[in-house]
Amino acid sequence: xxxxxxxxxxxxxxxxxxxxxxxxxxxxxxxxxxxxxxxxxxxxxxxxxxxxxxxxxxxxxxxxxxxxxxxxxxxxxxxxxxxxxxxxxxxxxxxxxxxxxxxxxxxxxxxxxxxxxxxxxxxxxxxxxxxxxxxxxxxxx
Amino acid sequence: xxxxxxxxxxxxxxxxxxxxxxxxxxxxxxxxxxxxxxxxxxxxxxxxxxxxxxxxxxxxxxxxxxxxxxxxxxxxxxxxxxxxxxxxxxxxxxxxxxxxxxx
Numbered sequence: 001x002x003x004x005x006x007x008x009x010x011x012x013x014x015x016x017x018x019x020x021x022x023x024x025x026x027x028x029x030x031x032x033x034x035x036x037x038x039x040x041x042x043x044x045x046x047x048x049x050x051x052x053x054x055x056x057x058x059x060x061x062x063x064x065x066x067x068x069x070x071x072x073x074x075x076x077x078x079x080x081x082x083x084x085x086x087x088x089x090x091x092x093x094x095x096x097x098x099x100x101x102x103x104x105x106x107x108x109x110x111x112x113x114x115x116x117x118x119x120x121x122x123x124x125x126x127x128x129x130x131x132x133x134x135x136x137x138x139x140x141x
Numbered sequence: 142x143x144x145x146x147x148x149x150x151x152x153x154x155x156x157x158x159x160x161x162x163x164x165x166x167x168x169x170x171x172x173x174x175x176x177x178x179x180x181x182x183x184x185x186x187x188x189x190x191x192x193x194x195x196x197x198x199x200x201x202x203x204x205x206x207x208x209x210x211x212x213x214x215x216x217x218x219x220x221x222x223x224x225x226x227x228x229x230x231x232x233x234x235x236x237x238x239x240x241x242x243x244x
Contacts, residue, residue, distance in 0.1 A: 009227070016223070020220060023216065023220070027213065034210060034213075035210050035213050035214070036213060040217075044217075044220070047220065047221070047224055050224065050239075051224055051227070053239045054224075054227055054228065054231060054238060054239055055227075057239070057240050057241060057242055058239060058240070058241050058242070059241060059242045060242075134239075135239075138237075138238065138239035
């Protein structure tokens with residue numbers, strides 16, 4: 001068996017994976033006013049991880065990202081349910097959302113909505129499901 | 142001033158029509174290559190070219206329906222195209238896409 005030389009692929013991966021992760025975070029945060037949201041953000045993060053898996057192999061990436069992606073699914077569902085149940089504490093119906101304006105030292109005044117927390121739940125769930133499917137298929141011995 | 146704006150608008154419309162026709166011809170030729178191409182690597186390269194032409198088509202569409210919301214879509218097409226081409230190349234080279242240990 002000859003040993004392949006993947007230098008160009010690995011160098012591009014280490015540059016492009018960061019761009020992909022940044023684009024995924026942008027899509028997650030921009031989903032309120034423009035195209036994007038939790039679903040596309042989760043898929044973009046999954047594609048960045050898949051790129052790393054394709055160029056470095058399963059064993060190496062397992063050392064870099066010591067995450068069991070199966071546990072991300074219940075965590076994301078729990079976040080989504082808790083944001084829905086949390087509205088009971090304020091005597092509001094299930095899944096009612098609100099927003100407010102906060103001032104931060106660096107960014108100035110920002111509108112923060114509680115729909116963002118629900119979106120983060122969707123993001124984590126989509127990431128866990130996609131990576132579980134891909135790694136389960138790739139793992140045949 | 143109004144005449145100049147009208148002239149620019151007409152110029153842009155004519156240019157867009159010419160560009161869409163050119164990209165359509167290029168897509169048809171690439172489709173012929175993807176269907177007929179003798180080896181699998183030819184088909185992979187043809188699919189890569191089809192994706193790049195789709196990026197150009199999406200950009201032209203963003204000019205036709207005057208909007209900036211399609212910019213994310215163009216970037217997304219490029220990223221998915223890159224991932225897909227790498228996956229096809231790894232499958233043609235080694236037979237596995239995600240391998241267990243690369244040492």
